[in-house]
Amino acid sequence: MMKRRIKVLQLHPDYNIKAHDFADLGEQIFKALPDDRYETVNAFLRGRPAPGAPESRAHRSVYFELSDAQLKGLRIRALWALYQFCRAEQFDVVICNRFKPVNMMLQLTRLLKVPLCIGIAHGFGEYDRFYRRRQAKRLIDKSWRFVGVSPAVKQYLLDCDCGFTESNTVAITNAIDIEQAKALQLTREEAREQLGLDPSVRLIGALGRLVPVKGHIYLIRAFASLKDRHVDAQLAIIGAGREEKNLLAEVDRLGLTGRVHLLGFRADALQYVRAFDIWTMPSLAEGLGLALLEGMSGALPVIASNVPAMLPLIEGAGGIAVPPADSSALSGALDTYLSLSDAQLREKGNQAYQYLVENHEIFSFRQKYLSLIEGSLKD
Structure with a gap:
């Protein structure tokens, strides 16, 4: 009997696929995942490609087409749409890019029981507000791993003292092809x-x-x-x-x-x-x-x-x-x-x-994400 492939969702705030993916690190993460072992889905909270525009290399792309208003405040409709989608799909891994997708999945993780969620922080300041730190500290559990796109971003997360720790937070420096x-x-x-x-x-x-x-x-x-x-x-x-x-x-x-x-x-x-x-x-x-x-x-x-x-x-x-x-x-x-x-x-x-060439080549970047996913799923 053929073993089921690991099902991976990557969640973005906006549609952002380019014709060339040399610096599209979301697409580079998908390139790291062997097709025979992983089934990949790319999802975007806002936007969709115009006719003829490039699409993700993922096996499937999903466009929620939520409005700015729906992604502000309590985001009830947006959370419900994401919850229904993830519950139906039964993902093994959810990778969240930037604060909004991370925050939404933090609120849904315990209901969905996703085995592994990865939150990628691309910069500073996302957890400067007290209520965001308090919420993160309350919601981060053993299913979560976090990535800072540089050692400095990783240190920012650790310094927030709200659930980001040396055991669940790593730095994977950005790279280009x-x-x-x-x-x-x-x-x-x-x-x-x-x-x-x-x-x-x-x-x-x-x-x-x-x-x-x-x-x-x-x-x-x-x-x-x-x-x-x-x-x-x-x-x-x-x-x-x-x-x-x-x-x-x-x-x-x-x-x-x-x-x-x-x-x-x-x-x-x-x-x-x-x-x-x-x-x-x-x-x-x-x-x-x-x-x-x-x-x-x-x-x-x-x-x-x-x-x-x-x-x-x-x-x-x-x-x-x-x-x-x-x-x-x-x-x-x-x-x-x-x-x-x-x-x-x-x-x-x-x-x-x-x-x-020696420090930011794409093959090392891909391998680090593959190791993070496979190592975390084994824990």
């Missing part, structure tokens, strides 16, 4: 041509949503302070968001028109990474910051804020760490790299790439 990422990347010349950027300049780059926490305004101010010292340098930022108008106003105020380029949203933005000579990530806070790893995949020297989740990565890659929201320190770091020769910059970029 390096070979897939490299295959997507255009050459320096092709990338600059498609972005409409001068092929002859020294180009500082950044990638991320245009929101205050990403710290782009400090990057622009840092660049302004050295624009006359490095007249062949320019700055380009790929991304869109609510901060765009403020950033454009700052560019105009500082007289940087033509030297700073806000390139907007670009599909498959990683393909343009080799357009740049220096990669920056001036975030005020990060859980890990996949964009930092993406820059390393293009063999670029890196400058980033020394927030706890990113500091070990920057130091390991031989990059320059600066305090967040410190334009003066950021300007000094940029000046250091812009003063190097092309050969010296390439050497720094290769050092960052070697660190990425």
